[in-house]
Amino acid sequence: MRSDPGFYDYWPYHERPKLRWPNGARVAFWVAPNIEFYELNPPANPHRKAWPQPSPAVPGYSIRDYGNRVGHMRQMALLDKYGIRGSISLSTALCDHHPEIIELCRERNWEFFSHGIYNTRYTYGMSSEQERDMIRDSMETIHRHTGQKCAGYLAPALSHSEETLDLFAETGTELFGDEGGFYTCDLFHDDQPTPINLRSGKRFVSVPYSLEMNDTIAYVVNKVEPRRYGQMLRDNFDRLYQEGAESGTVMCIPTHNYQVSCPHRLRAFEEALEYITGHSDVWVTTGREIAEYYLQNYYDTARADIQAKNASAAREVQP
Numbered sequence: 146m147r148s149d150p151g152f153y154d155y156w157p158y159h160e161r162p163k164l165r166w167p168n169g170a171r172v173a174f175w176v177a178p179n180i181e182f183y184e185l186n187p188p189a190n191p192h193r194k195a196w197p198q199p200s201p202a203v204p205g206y207s208i209r210d211y212g213n214r215v216g217h218m219r220q221m222a223l224l225d226k227y228g229i230r231g232s233i234s235l236s237t238a239l240c241d242h243h244p245e246i247i248e249l250c251r252e253r254n255w256e257f258f259s260h261g262i263y264n265t266r267y268t269y270g271m272s273s274e275q276e277r278d279m280i281r282d283s284m285e286t287i288h289r290h291t292g293q294k295c296a297g298y299l300a301p302a303l304s305h306s307e308e309t310l311d312l313f314a315e316t317g318t319e320l321f322g323d324e325g326g327f328y329t330c331d332l333f334h335d336d337q338p339t340p341i342n343l344r345s346g347k348r349f350v351s352v353p354y355s356l357e358m359n360d361t362i363a364y365v366v367n368k369v370e371p372r373r374y375g376q377m378l379r380d381n382f383d384r385l386y387q388e389g390a391e392s393g394t395v396m397c398i399p400t401h402n403y404q405v406s407c408p409h410r411l412r413a414f415e416e417a418l419e420y421i422t423g424h425s426d427v428w429v430t431t432g433r434e435i436a437e438y439y440l441q442n443y444y445d446t447a448r449a450d451i452q453a454k455n456a457s458a459a460r461e462v463q464p
Contacts, residue, residue, distance in 0.1 A: 152310060152332060152341050153351065154451050162446050164337060164393040166438070170428035171389030172382065173435050174421055176229050177330070177354060177399045178220060179299075180246060181236040181264040183209045192269035193304070212403025213243055219406040221249060227418045232432040234260040234299045234330070234399070237286040247290055256431040257291050258330075259283040259313075261301025268304040277312045284320055294321040296433045299330040299354065314347045323348075328436035330354035336385060336394050338439040340447050348444055350436050353395040357381070360404040360414075375413030382421050395435060396421070 166173050185206045187195045196202035224231055233250060235257050240247050250257070261268075262283055268276055284295040298313045310329055317326015329341065332351045341349045356362050358381055363369040369377065378398060385394040398417075400406075405414045422429060 166393040187265035195265040216402035216406030231255040240290040258297030359399040371413040378417035
């Protein structure tokens, strides 16, 4: 069995080549709204239940429906106010269930990346072909409804297999060449983009996507109050901004329109956005733009540095 996932190498944060964002920005800041569709009665998965309640799980279903009916409009208006283009982690079934949401996001030139088809259907237990088919379906759906060639992936409900990244990268290449399938949000190991090891050797990068700043983790798992969540976002930014003076960092706020957009939580989120975007040396961007910039400007340097450090470490342990 592996001692680690095998997707990336150990690469000390403090000894890397310096990273500089466009116009000298210290922090690349992006917001990732998870716009999802949950089925009331999804097919059963033996590895994980979709709902904690017996069927029909009306409370869980309806609050998520609230997000698509009400919360999305609130969050979209707020991101517009602060000049932020959302990078949508999309349950692609939404293209059929709520095409009006897709159109509103298209009008704003938001990015769409794949979050699977339904957030109630998991990767767990799928064969390689089943997972490949699911990934292909989601990428083709995004392209059909938005014209965008899907670049990024976040596994549905964070359900991941050992082949997920390989399958996504390979499918992206088959569909769109180098313009498709070149970054992941499924790894939470760093505050800078990092090269990812794939069996195909494709140039592929992990873009930081924070579980700690994720509104569902904050509100549901850690039971954080809205005011405290807003302070956490500002504290997180302050540290990344400080370190970004030496080498550029990435801050992501992953949101859910049925969490952060509830009336009693929205002010804390807005105050954090106002604070972060009030700094002039912040690159307000998207997941795709971060990945593209890194691949064009730093990927090769990073690979060379990792290889040099690995070779040096190997020499040190030789008898």
